[in-house]
Amino acid sequence: MLGNRPARTLIYVRAHGSNRAILTFYIRRRNPRMAEQAPTIPCTQPAEALVTRMLEAAAYPHPAADLQMIETHLSWVFLAGEFAYKVRKPIKLDFVDFSTLRARQTDCEEECRLNRRLAPALYLGVVPISHDPATGAIYVDGQGTPCEYAVRMRRFAQQDVLSALAHAGRLRPEEIDALADLIADFHATAPVCGPVSDDGTPSSIRRTLEDCAAGVSALSTEPPIVAATVALLRKHADRLEEAFASRRRGRHIRECHGDLHLGNIVLIGGQPTPFDCLEFSPSLRWIDTMYDTAFLFMDLLAAGLHGLAYRLINRYLERCGDYAGLAVLPFYASMRALVRARVLLERAHQLDGTPDLAAKLRGEARRMLDLSRELLRRNDACILLMHGLSGSGKSTRAAQLAEAEGMIRVRSDVERQRTRYVAAVDRYLPRAVERTYRRLAAVCKLGASAGFPMIADATFLAERQRRRFFSLAHRLGVAVAIADCVADVDTLRMRIRNRMQGGLDASEADLHVLDAQIATQQPLNVEERAHVIPGEISNVVPYIRGREQ
Template identity: 40%
Template sequence: MVPSVNNQLIESLRRAAAYPHAVASVRVIETHVSWVFLTGDYVYKVKKPVDFGFLDFSTLAKRRHYCEEELRLNRRFAPDLYLAVVAITGTPDAPVIGGVGEVLDYAVKMREFPQRSLWQNCMDRGEVSERQIDELAARLAAFHQDATVAAEGAGTPVYGSLKAVTQAALENFEHIGPLLENRGQLRQLSHLQGWTQGQLARLDANFSKRQADGFIRECHGDLHLGNIAIIDGEITLFDCLEFNDQLRWIDTMAELGFLLMDLEDKGRTAWASRLLNIYMEFSGDYRGLQVLPFYKVYRALVRAKVAILRLAQADTTAAEKETVLSAYSHYMTLAEGYTRPPAPFLAITHGVAGTGKSTVAAAVAAATGAIRIRSDVERKRLFGLRPQQDSSAVAGIDIYSREATAKTFDRLAQLACRLLEMGQAVIVDATFLDRDRRRRFKQLAEVNRVSFAIVDCVANPDTLAARLEARARLPESVSEAGIEVMHAQQRNQTPLADEEQSATITVNTEQPLNLASIAARLAG
């Protein structure tokens, strides 16, 4: 399609007569690669006939192919939103959506939803809850679990290899460097380039193992807050990256890192930490934390690159240049922060069922950036159960037997050790009613030369009973410990010894949680 005909077609699609349904008005959003026509009930997305190298929509056949890809990929998580690929027929002066005859172009037909439903807009209005953060994390973990694994073999593109990761990471510096003149900015870029190259060398075996273990998958590819919506109460991912396989077949940690970076970019650090922890609980991919900082730095640098490249545009005004440099500086500072993680520590909770250990541990993890290891989740994982799966529905297993409990604490210790060796702060969410088990984790902290704390959660007996009764009525509770388990724990627990008191932070969970005080104790 020649540009003149294309321009006429686009103008004609602004008219209601082009559509096979009632249209009061047509609103058009133009991006650098597409035109999006909003008609009220439906949206039609038409790809521009452009070729940028990394994206090629230059022919009608290619535009049809990528429309079909966009439909296929997005229907994985938004089948009610992405409806069909429709032909545009008729003439450039009088086009017909979904007509017959010679095809002028193609469009992806989608259900229109109000812009106020975008996650970013909901968040700005204070309408996003912790429960929805948890749902998003669980949804993403489930999507990654089901996503197609990159195949290996002759003739198959090598996605997620060390070579591919290295090329993508170093391209940021190749593009940014020539646009900088300020010495401070050049030093900052050099520092991040050195850090990136050091990480590539240090983590080369990790990247290769993640590729071999199947963590390179057909992901969303562009998962940031602008591509998530809350539609009819449901969290919906959309606008998957369809035009470049290399950018979509990536490590699941690279995708998670982009979303976390975007939350932190918006000042939602605690939410990012909460999302990360819930994702870990549902995915079990704790080893992936080894490469997560690398991918967060990479994603922040991509944003910095996109910002600074605008300086090369001839029509950029002085005010726009100032805005560009401010955005660039912001993302570079964000990237630098990821290279300096907070000091690690090891904390364990203490208390019988119902004392609020999980609530406190989640809040502490969100406030400090720690990774929460939850005994209820890992106990079920040992039996092949999902976090919210009811073990009583599976015949022949007792996840609370003495043997199961011993194996659970072994698993908690192994995970804590692995995370501490990565330099992660850790809070282990378990009862820790046995002194020998507390001593074991204290020794683990000593071996790894990190501070140790016991977060002792307390509440009065009536509160414990009320909480456990309420939890028993929840359809998808992670913990299955009820009142009988709580009474058994009270009978068999070993009280905190005098020598443990100096490391103990007592939290009355019937009172407001003083997170600042707890975080200060853990940091000290």
């Protein structure tokens, strides 16, 4: 985006995938020229002079090598040595008013406040920019009356942005795990929307859909594909109205990041660090937590990283327990793909003078529209029961299947621990076990109803528990199968001892629990054996669904 810069840099606002580009369409729809030349309001320091002086090393109180400037529709970002400074343009539009110095200062402060939630090491604060009338000199964070304000940030290496890592094939599972945990914890503590707000209501979600659809329709050269995609989204929006309302009642509409895609996350000290949230548009930030997460899920799918996409969503769900969000995840991910298509089409429109590049972008937009429909049409619903004693390898195999097959896994070991005020030793008592299996069944019902293939990861040593899930699958009209995991007793004991010594696994089953399982287990009956999947099967979901047809 910035040409052949040195590796140590900051791409501050990326058009690729950003919700910011939706706002460009709002301007363009009213006046096509406004997207390229926003109205400038007079300020104490003329814009041209400010930009010129900010590109001089003398303006900064520190070494300012490799001085560069990035211009967006709303800001100038100055790259100066180890730091970056983001200065708002003095503009007034229908969705933002930066026409006064106070308004620009307030937005800088808001950007710092919001982004420090997830990136405190990047966002260093708001600094004044002063002007010497006698010499015309500009001083960043210096003495004198401020003529502007800037958000001061640390610069970072472009190759450490997750989009670059994904493109280079260097995005690792452990980074996805850390990111999922971070987002889940962030969402858990984010403020909840107030009762009088319109955020997250079915009507507000519909408005977002229609605004984005209008932008895609205005820019696309393939009307039938756009129409098919938008019609499918509208159909699902109608069907999900009660789900949207339920999400709001369930306190899932929160002050989120709003623009959480791979291009807005960087590794800092090896830790994924989201930055550049949507500070200037509350309506795009106060959203369903699952809509926030759906951007990353979609982005990984679009990058061809299906295994990591399902690793992310499974880890996120395990961390926060929000399996009810599966009902809206396909719609929200599809919406994110539509947003990405709109952004690509906007960029193609701006590059009409270079037909080859514009055509490539339109091809990418077509791919995103295809993904948008695919996300809504996918229905691989089935239920796979893991079966076996503790230590038999159920969870390992379930995790592998979840990534390889695009499945949602719900683990008894994790769900058992969500029970508050129950000591670990009591979590294997009959009443607690029954409660855990009911929870697994409820989650499988939610996921399968949304079209996801589900994995119930538990021992399933009691016939009545297996029967419960077979009955559930029958009521839902989905296929059911069993993955039978077997190991000799010595191996089981060794694995459990190693697991307990490591202390990192969610399972609390010790050797006493294993002994009780061995003594009370009820082997699979003949009918159940007919549903066991062969160990050598590579495409498990098609096999399960195909066998039931």
